[in-house]
Amino acid sequence: MITRRRFLQGSTLTTLGLALPFNPFLQRAHAIAYLSNVGPLSDPALQPKFIDLAPNALDPGFLFKDLNDNGGPAQQPNFSLRARETVQETGLINPKNGKRLKTKVWGYGADTVSWPGQTFQVKSVSAGGAPETVVRWENELNGGQHLLPVDTSLHWCYSLHGAGSANGVDYRQFNIKKNGVPIITHLHGGKSDFQFDGNPEFFFSPDGNVKGPQWDFVPGGFTNTFRYDNNVRAGNLWYHDHALGITRLNVYAGLAGFYFVRDEYDTGQANNLLGLPAFPYELAYAIQDRMFTEKGDLFYPAFPGDPFYDDFITGEGAILPPDLFPGGGPTALAEFFGDHMVVNGKIWPKTNVEPRHYRLRLLNGCDSRFVAIRFRVAASPGATDLNGASAPLPFYVIGSDQGLASSASMTDTLVIEPGGRYDVIVDFSGLEDARIIMENIGGDAPFGGDLGEDLAPEDLFPDRQTDRIMAFDVVLPFNNAIADSFDPVTFDGWAADLGFGPPPVNPGATIRRVALFEGLDEFGRLQPLLGIVDQDSTATAFTWFQPTTEVPALSSTEVWEIYNFTGDAHPIHLHLVNFNILGRNEISFTEGAPVPVLQHNGTLGQVAGISGVTEGGAVGLGPTDGYVENAPKDMVTALPGQVTRISATFEKPGRYVWHCHILSHEDHEMMRVMQVS
Numbered sequence: 262m263i264t265r266r267r268f269l270q271g272s273t274l275t276t277l278g279l280a281l282p283f284n285p286f287l288q289r290a291h292a293i294a295y296l297s298n299v300g301p302l303s304d305p306a307l308q309p310k311f312i313d314l315a316p317n318a319l320d321p322g323f324l325f326k327d328l329n330d331n332g333g334p335a336q337q338p339n340f341s342l343r344a345r346e347t348v349q350e351t352g353l354i355n356p357k358n359g360k361r362l363k364t365k366v367w368g369y370g371a372d373t374v375s376w377p378g379q380t381f382q383v384k385s386v387s388a389g390g391a392p393e394t395v396v397r398w399e400n401e402l403n404g405g406q407h408l409l410p411v412d413t414s415l416h417w418c419y420s421l422h423g424a425g426s427a428n429g430v431d432y433r434q435f436n437i438k439k440n441g442v443p444i445i446t447h448l449h450g451g452k453s454d455f456q457f458d459g460n461p462e463f464f465f466s467p468d469g470n471v472k473g474p475q476w477d478f479v480p481g482g483f484t485n486t487f488r489y490d491n492n493v494r495a496g497n498l499w500y501h502d503h504a505l506g507i508t509r510l511n512v513y514a515g516l517a518g519f520y521f522v523r524d525e526y527d528t529g530q531a532n533n534l535l536g537l538p539a540f541p542y543e544l545a546y547a548i549q550d551r552m553f554t555e556k557g558d559l560f561y562p563a564f565p566g567d568p569f570y571d572d573f574i575t576g577e578g579a580i581l582p583p584d585l586f587p588g589g590g591p592t593a594l595a596e597f598f599g600d601h602m603v604v605n606g607k608i609w610p611k612t613n614v615e616p617r618h619y620r621l622r623l624l625n626g627c628d629s630r631f632v633a634i635r636f637r638v639a640a641s642p643g644a645t646d647l648n649g650a651s652a653p654l655p656f657y658v659i660g661s662d663q664g665l666a667s668s669a670s671m672t673d674t675l676v677i678e679p680g681g682r683y684d685v686i687v688d689f690s691g692l693e694d695a696r697i698i699m700e701n702i703g704g705d706a707p708f709g710g711d712l713g714e715d716l717a718p719e720d721l722f723p724d725r726q727t728d729r730i731m732a733f734d735v736v737l738p739f740n741n742a743i744a745d746s747f748d749p750v751t752f753d754g755w756a757a758d759l760g761f762g763p764p765p766v767n768p769g770a771t772i773r774r775v776a777l778f779e780g781l782d783e784f785g786r787l788q789p790l791l792g793i794v795d796q797d798s799t800a801t802a803f804t805w806f807q808p809t810t811e812v813p814a815l816s817s818t819e820v821w822e823i824y825n826f827t828g829d830a831h832p833i834h835l836h837l838v839n840f841n842i843l844g845r846n847e848i849s850f851t852e853g854a855p856v857p858v859l860q861h862n863g864t865l866g867q868v869a870g871i872s873g874v875t876e877g878g879a880v881g882l883g884p885t886d887g888y889v890e891n892a893p894k895d896m897v898t899a900l901p902g903q904v905t906r907i908s909a910t911f912e913k914p915g916r917y918v919w920h921c922h923i924l925s926h927e928d929h930e931m932m933r934v935m936q937v938s
């Protein structure tokens with residue numbers, strides 16, 4: 262395991278060897294109304310565990326109301342939703358007096374909003390659903406300030422300028438105080454036309470007066486009424502904010518929710534052919550990590566003295582000019598790891614279950630954290646930690662991001678990458694009166710591939726509470742009126758007959774070699790980048806606004822070879838498509854002298870020159886390693902020092918994006934345009 266610190270010490274990028282040219286675009290970062298001095302942070306060890314019930318995102322009361330379930334030639338599902346500020350209880354208490362605290366968050370909703378947003382459940386065309394779901398997105402974040410510190414030095418909505426914004430508008434005339442918070446909702450996993458895909462340069466402000474530059478190139482111009490394609494198979498999509506350079510903060514504030522597609526097989530109803538548990542035995546949980554202040558406010562580090570600041574700023578030798586960063590911030594950090602685990606907006610919740618099979622629809626909605634889950638029987642029904650817990654229980658993985666798997670995989674550990682979704686069957690039968698804890702054996706640090714006992718102490722929080730996520734108390738009596746009919750043999754039979762699993766591979770597919778880099782931005786802050794591997798086995802890194810290099814032909818199938826030259830794993834996401842993860846190989850390469858990387862504001866950052874890229878032996882990753890990938894995926898874990906191969910077909914034309922789903926990375930240039938034409 263290469264920890265971040267060890268990797269950086271060994272890197273060639275220890276000094277900023279490049280002169281920064283005079284740059285007329287650099288301007289003072291706006292210090293948004295936010296105080297670094299927020300007082301003490303909440304101590305996760307003093308917070309209750311497994312007290313509050315986890316809201317089930319598939320509870321009928323939590324579904325958006327216009328569900329198109331009235332049968333017949335379908336009425337078009339139609340939703341009018343808003344993003345707005347609200348206050349909710351996360352389960353946090355004041356440890357001194359036990360009183361419950363309230364947390365200000367942002368949510369999506371219809372009449373009332375919540376974190377996470379309410380759940381969409383729509384029918385596929387094949388199941389009789391309408392061709393499209395229509396959603397009107399209202400931005401009501403007009404309070405004049407963000408909940409969290411905004412680093413306005415990044416390439417973001419209101420720092421686009423004439424040279425870097427496609428429509429020539431200088432967006433530096435806008436700010437959050439005057440114009441409100443820009444948002445744009447992305448349906449993650451959706452096969453959406455490009456103008457409805459929620460790409461970062463399609464943001465819009467609360468009054469709609471400020472619109473991202475790409476709206477100028479859409480026939481008909483700006484609209485906040487989006488159309489989502491229902492001509493897809495059943496899958497576990499999700500929706501979240503994707504505004505340029507501020508996604509990490511908008512999602513952290515609460516802007517995310519589930520979007521389930523049902524079809525004629527995976528109906529979501531009891532007595533489905535596949536024998537899949539249905540509500541109330543189907544549970545949907547968004548797993549996130551957060552930090553809070555002692556008063557219950559969301560906390561996001563950005564100033565000297567804050568968690569990670571020293572690791573990612575001073576520890577790397579970054580020098581933040583005081584005129585741009587008064588008081589040392591607010592600055593983006595390379596990654597974020599929260600010390601409180603949150604499920605559907607509740608810290609360390611629990612759920613009461615019957616002794617039978619349950620279907621869990623799990624989403625990793627964290628900024629940077631890879632989780633690796635296990636299920637273990639606690640030492641006692643009241644235990645709040647894993648001391649004396651059983652060996653991990655076996656469970657089945659039956660699907661992932663965009664649909665069901667080609668067979669059920671038995672495992673006892675499952676790695677869930679940030680942005681990834683997994684469809685899991687857990688059997689609680691025979692565990693009457695027990696408490697089963699969902700454990701996390703992923704570290705509190707950038708993921709390098711190690712789990713559990715292989716983690717270095719510096720990759721774990723002291724007095725770590727993030728080793729547990731939630732609990733399942735087997736205290737409900739078995740309801741004989743509803744059969745417990747999940748059987749992996751039955752599932753595998755249907756999977757073979759109906760062609761579940763990842764999309765088919767085209768042997769003649771074009772091969773595209775792309776790459777992941779870690780460089781430094783103009784201030785010496787770690788800057789993750791995407792780029793390409795050239796014919797001569799050198800590699801070139803690019804920032805977001807540099808000319809597009811990923812240009813798949815419409816309807817073509819391509820194999821993308823993703824070379825990871827960094828010290829960490831990156832969860833890579835392609836919009837529009839789902840893919841087949843073909844495999845991985847070791848790579849070797851030479852890191853040379855730093856080469857300049859043009860930044861959005863005309864300054865130069867740098868990245869180590871890469872040459873001599875060669876491929877080594879195959880790397881096998883399977884269920885026994887915690888990786889289950891035999892399903893349609895739109896996320897893939899690209900491990901360090903490896904090339905990861907995926908195969909995808911590009912079925913709609915237009916301007917899409919591909920990026921790392923570590924939100925702090927995509928906000929800091931680890932995102933590129935993907936133009937399908």
Ligand SMILES: [Cu+2]
Nearest residue numbers: 831921923926
């Ligand atoms: Cu990344």
